[in-house]
Amino acid sequence: MESAGKQPNTRIPARQLATMALFIALGAVLSFIEFPLLPGAAFLKYDAALVPALLAGFAYGPLAGCIVATLTPWIHALMDGNLWGGLMNNVINIAYLLPAALIYKASRGLKKPASGATMPGISTATPGIPAKGMSGNIALVVGLAVACVLAVAAAIAMNLVITPIYTGMPLQAIIDMILPILLPFNILKTLLNSVLGFVLMKSLHSFIK
Numbered sequence: 001m002e003s004a005g006k007q008p009n010t011r012i013p014a015r016q017l018a019t020m021a022l023f024i025a026l027g028a029v030l031s032f033i034e035f036p037l038l039p040g041a042a043f044l045k046y047d048a049a050l051v052p053a054l055l056a057g058f059a060y061g062p063l064a065g066c067i068v069a070t071l072t073p074w075i076h077a078l079m080d081g082n083l084w085g086g087l088m089n090n091v092i093n094i095a096y097l098l099p100a101a102l103i104y105k106a107s108r109g110l111k112k113p114a115s116g117a118t119m120p121g122i123s124t125a126t127p128g129i130p131a132k133g134m135s136g137n138i139a140l141v142v143g144l145a146v147a148c149v150l151a152v153a154a155a156i157a158m159n160l161v162i163t164p165i166y167t168g169m170p171l172q173a174i175i176d177m178i179l180p181i182l183l184p185f186n187i188l189k190t191l192l193n194s195v196l197g198f199v200l201m202k203s204l205h206s207f208i209k
Contacts, residue, residue: 057101
């Protein structure tokens, strides 16, 4: 018989810690593999460093994802000395990852039956595609869509606030860049992260769970 004062085990499993550490290391490496997305704006480069954090958020929850999404840009920032860039990427990463992971986690909680009973007709979903898998895909898409909007908004805000500080560019010059450069770049960047995150989550689901 369990004692009344026994506390639940809140320790993070060793496998999860090891996987999170692997994601942090992978994200740090990916942060140095960059390439431009827009012709004429080579100074804006894409890297896939956020994708491992996104996988951590989907697999282990928003807190785990935020830890990976925070440590990854700061490792890069400390290595290249651009602390302002680390701050910007940290804020944008959280704005992207948090809604995606929260929506996906909420959808998984809603799928759990309260009394062990299944919903009538749940097995009559599209042949060959389990209903649970369908709802998981929908949650991924919805979460990633919301994440894209918030991340783009955060990226524009960070450029307006931080970029003039550490580059010395006039604020008006940043404002003039929003529509032709900053907005399309950040939309493409978040879409690439979302596609990669979705595909890898479905491919690696059994490994990272």
